[in-house]
Amino acid sequence: MPVTQFDVASIAGVSRKTVSNVINGYPHISPDVITRVNAAIAELGYTPSRAARSLRTGRTRTIQLIIPELDVSYFAELARWVVTAAEERQLAVIITQTLGDPERERRAIEGELAEYADGSILSPVSSDLSTISQRRADSPIVLVGELAGGGSLTHIGIDNVAAAELATRHLIDLGRQRIAFIGAQPDPSSRMAQMRLAGYRNAIESAGHPFEPGLIAHTVGYHRADGADAMHRLFDSGLAPDAVFCATDLLAMGAMRAARDIGLEVPSDLAVVGFDDIEEGRYSVPTLTTISPDKRQIAELAVTRLEAAIDDDSASNGSELPVSFSLIRRESTEEK
Amino acid sequence: MPVTQFDVASIAGVSRKTVSNVINGYPHISPDVITRVNAAIAELGYTPSRAARSLRTGRTRTIQLIIPELDVSYFAELARWVVTAAEERQLAVIITQTLGDPERERRAIEGELAEYADGSILSPVSSDLSTISQRRADSPIVLVGELAGGGSLTHIGIDNVAAAELATRHLIDLGRQRIAFIGAQPDPSSRMAQMRLAGYRNAIESAGHPFEPGLIAHTVGYHRADGADAMHRLFDSGLAPDAVFCATDLLAMGAMRAARDIGLEVPSDLAVVGFDDIEEGRYSVPTLTTISPDKRQIAELAVTRLEAAIDDDSASNGSELPVSFSLIRRESTEEK
DNA sequence: CACGTGGCCTGCCACGTGGTAAACCTGTGG
DNA sequence: CCACAGGTTTACCACGTGGCAGGCCACGTG
Numbered sequence: 149m150p151v152t153q154f155d156v157a158s159i160a161g162v163s164r165k166t167v168s169n170v171i172n173g174y175p176h177i178s179p180d181v182i183t184r185v186n187a188a189i190a191e192l193g194y195t196p197s198r199a200a201r202s203l204r205t206g207r208t209r210t211i212q213l214i215i216p217e218l219d220v221s222y223f224a225e226l227a228r229w230v231v232t233a234a235e236e237r238q239l240a241v242i243i244t245q246t247l248g249d250p251e252r253e254r255r256a257i258e259g260e261l262a263e264y265a266d267g268s269i270l271s272p273v274s275s276d277l278s279t280i281s282q283r284r285a286d287s288p289i290v291l292v293g294e295l296a297g298g299g300s301l302t303h304i305g306i307d308n309v310a311a312a313e314l315a316t317r318h319l320i321d322l323g324r325q326r327i328a329f330i331g332a333q334p335d336p337s338s339r340m341a342q343m344r345l346a347g348y349r350n351a352i353e354s355a356g357h358p359f360e361p362g363l364i365a366h367t368v369g370y371h372r373a374d375g376a377d378a379m380h381r382l383f384d385s386g387l388a389p390d391a392v393f394c395a396t397d398l399l400a401m402g403a404m405r406a407a408r409d410i411g412l413e414v415p416s417d418l419a420v421v422g423f424d425d426i427e428e429g430r431y432s433v434p435t436l437t438t439i440s441p442d443k444r445q446i447a448e449l450a451v452t453r454l455e456a457a458i459d460d461d462s463a464s465n466g467s468e469l470p471v472s473f474s475l476i477r478r479e480s481t482e483e484k
Numbered sequence: 485m486p487v488t489q490f491d492v493a494s495i496a497g498v499s500r501k502t503v504s505n506v507i508n509g510y511p512h513i514s515p516d517v518i519t520r521v522n523a524a525i526a527e528l529g530y531t532p533s534r535a536a537r538s539l540r541t542g543r544t545r546t547i548q549l550i551i552p553e554l555d556v557s558y559f560a561e562l563a564r565w566v567v568t569a570a571e572e573r574q575l576a577v578i579i580t581q582t583l584g585d586p587e588r589e590r591r592a593i594e595g596e597l598a599e600y601a602d603g604s605i606l607s608p609v610s611s612d613l614s615t616i617s618q619r620r621a622d623s624p625i626v627l628v629g630e631l632a633g634g635g636s637l638t639h640i641g642i643d644n645v646a647a648a649e650l651a652t653r654h655l656i657d658l659g660r661q662r663i664a665f666i667g668a669q670p671d672p673s674s675r676m677a678q679m680r681l682a683g684y685r686n687a688i689e690s691a692g693h694p695f696e697p698g699l700i701a702h703t704v705g706y707h708r709a710d711g712a713d714a715m716h717r718l719f720d721s722g723l724a725p726d727a728v729f730c731a732t733d734l735l736a737m738g739a740m741r742a743a744r745d746i747g748l749e750v751p752s753d754l755a756v757v758g759f760d761d762i763e764e765g766r767y768s769v770p771t772l773t774t775i776s777p778d779k780r781q782i783a784e785l786a787v788t789r790l791e792a793a794i795d796d797d798s799a800s801n802g803s804e805l806p807v808s809f810s811l812i813r814r815e816s817t818e819e820k
Numbered sequence: 821c822a823c824g825t826g827g828c829c830t831g832c833c834a835c836g837t838g839g840t841a842a843a844c845c846t847g848t849g850g
Numbered sequence: 851c852c853a854c855a856g857g858t859t860t861a862c863c864a865c866g867t868g869g870c871a872g873g874c875c876a877c878g879t880g
Contacts, residue, residue, distance in 0.1 A: 152866060152867090162830090163829070163830050164830090165831075165832095166830070168866095168867065169829080169868090171868095172868070176826090176827050176828050176829085178827090178828065178829090181828085193594075195595070195599045196596065197867070198538075198600040199535050199536075199865085199866080200866030200867040201867055201868080202534075202835095203533070203535040203536050203539050203834095203836065203866080204866080204867045204868050205835085205867080205869095206835080210578070219557070219560045219563070219564040219763070221555070221560070225555040227554045228554040228581070231554060231579055231580070231581050232581065235581070240578050242546070242576050242577060243577055243579050244567070244571075244576075245564070245567050259531070260531050260534060261534075263486070263531045263534070264535070401764075401767050404769070427555070427708065428764055431712070432768065433744055433768070488836060489836070489837075498860090500860090501838085501859075501860060502858090504836095504837065504838060505858095505859080508838070512856090512859085513857095513858070514857090514859090535836080536836035536837040539835090540837045540839085540864080540865055541838065541839095542865080
């Protein structure tokens with residue numbers, strides 16, 4: 149049987165409401181009563197009922213984090229900082245995985261949990277934004293990931309096109325001639341892949357290189373295995389790239405592993421650049437040059453903006469919050 | 485303004501309670517009413533209030549997963565499967581990070597969230613079990629990780645001593661003579677480190693090797709950086725190990741990276757075995773031999789047992805559920 | 821002395837739901 | 851034609867909390 153404010157009140161010798169007032173910091177309470185109530189709370193180990201409080205106030209102090217997969221390093225690191233930032237603000241975090249499935253994503257956005265949570269942070273996969281902004285639930289949503297504009301939603305993320313361009317130009321500056329791209333998606337709804345590919349293409353073409361479709365390797369997902377597969381296919385095609393820009397660090401890890409199996413030396417035979425700056429790339433052999441988005445900042449901003457939108461409904465206007473990024477040079481693109 | 489059963493009822497032309505009955509599958513309802521109520525629910529997009537339902541029933545269908553750090557691969561993978569298993573059972577998962585801090589761990593176990601959640605899955609760090617079993621909150625707890633017996637709590641995990649012994653014996657069987665251990669902890673409350681060290685020692689001594697304290701490298705944590713530090717220290721000590729068993733895969737990754745920086749070849753100069761079988765080790769250069777606990781099984785068992793303990797209070801007796809493990813041989817311990 | 825004034829505390833209500841038990845309706849047998 | 855049974859629907863209550871408004875008391879002022 150849970151301890152309620154009634155129990156505390158009877159021990160402290162006050163009314164139940166006074167206990168509530170003490171807990172909520174109501175200004176006009178005598179120091180004596182405050183002491184007695186707090187003592188009773190401590191004695192009984194009273195904990196407010198989250199359910200009752202939520203029912204009364206309409207707030208749950210819970211947010212939902214919707215990501216594709218928790219064990220993909222980028223999302224794990226992002227989740228770490230989201231949970232950390234939320235804890236500082238006394239918010240609980242419910243994590244929902246979409247597994248890249250649009251239907252799961254839709255349920256996460258429109259379902260019971262979205263209604264329960266005060267707000268959601270969504271790392272979208274494939275949903276077009278129209279679905280999102282037309283949903284019934286009225287709790288705010290903050291989008292993290294690609295800065296896909298247009299909607300009435302707040303977006304937080306780096307400029308993917310510019311970042312991909314920077315990464316590719318780095319390879320061009322190294323003097324590489326045949327620069328491949330790993331991680332293109334046949335599905336045009338994957339904005340992330342589209343934007344990173346666009347950045348790659350910009351850099352290639354503005355450097356006067358020809359854009360060769362044969363150097364674009366499509367992948368099913370963004371895991372290590374996909375990167376390894378793509379690398380093997382690129383090699384088998386006979387086009388013999390001397391550099392590759394991978395849409396994610398995990399793809400790059402798989403690609404580097406495959407390169408080694410093929411007998412290519414990284415970076416001398418093949419320079420590799422990734423995207424995400426997961427910790428793994430700081431210790432891999434060789435260490436991985438990559439685009440580093442400030443994940444901690446993304447998480448902090450997302451939680452901060454969400455909290456603002458929760459406290460003040462009008463704050464949920466669709467703003468774009470750019471986050472800084474940088475190119476981290478490591479062994480995988482050292483000069484020959 | 486949220487849609488409630490009243491709104492549904494007025495559209496369907498029935499009482500509010502009938503709506504509740506339809507939702508909860510009460511047996512005696514005319515097909516006509518069921519149809520009308522369901523139509524009204526769909527029309528309004530009604531979603532039951534989690535808060536009100538929780539207040540009434542005392543159940544939240546939410547569990548808490550308490551782990552040290554979400555971005556440590558082992559926990560990320562474990563969390564993935566916990567969330568997956570929970571979703572199948574319509575349970576929401578709140579993730580709390582302890583960051584290895586006993587105080588945070590205590591709060592997670594005794595605090596408001598533990599009370600709110602129907603139960604918690606805890607990957608303990610340093611708390612002695614007495615604290616846990618004497619807590620006030622009465623929601624069940626399932627421990628995952630080392631099988632630290634004794635308490636009245638359910639434990640799920642592999643036999644750490646036997647697993648560590650198997651890993652170390654593998655190095656012995658390779659003919660290695662000076663086998664180091666990375667990941668010992670000065671704090672004796674870290675059962676995980678103690679058990680894996682004990683297994684290492686068992687294997688060393690039963691093979692007739694001397695147990696050399698100089699080959700035991702202590703670490704502050706279990707991250708890649710700690711492994712790298714430890715490797716450098718081992719090398720600087722002049723003891724020149726020809727093999728090392730690391731308490732976690734991340735330590736092994738750091739150790740392998742440091743070995744390379746030092747100029748040691750893995751596995752020829754130094755064989756390395758890890759523990760956890762994180763995906764990274766399947767693609768690293770070299771790939772990592774490791775102890776593979778069945779993380780998916782651990783997660784499934786944890787969620788299953790927790791659900792059982794929730795539905796039936798008597799099921800929360802302290803049982804020990806062993807999980808299978810195996811040694812995965814990879815490049816880091818290939819024959820010279 | 822009477823009357824505010826303001827600090828302190830309390831009673832009442834509603835949030836949305838599910839359990840309990842009673843009311844209703846329909847058809848059947850005496 | 852009435853009583854009864856069983857299926858169907860409903861009224862009432864409680865879960866634990868915070869907002870609101872009002873009551874009580876001591877003190878200072880006219």
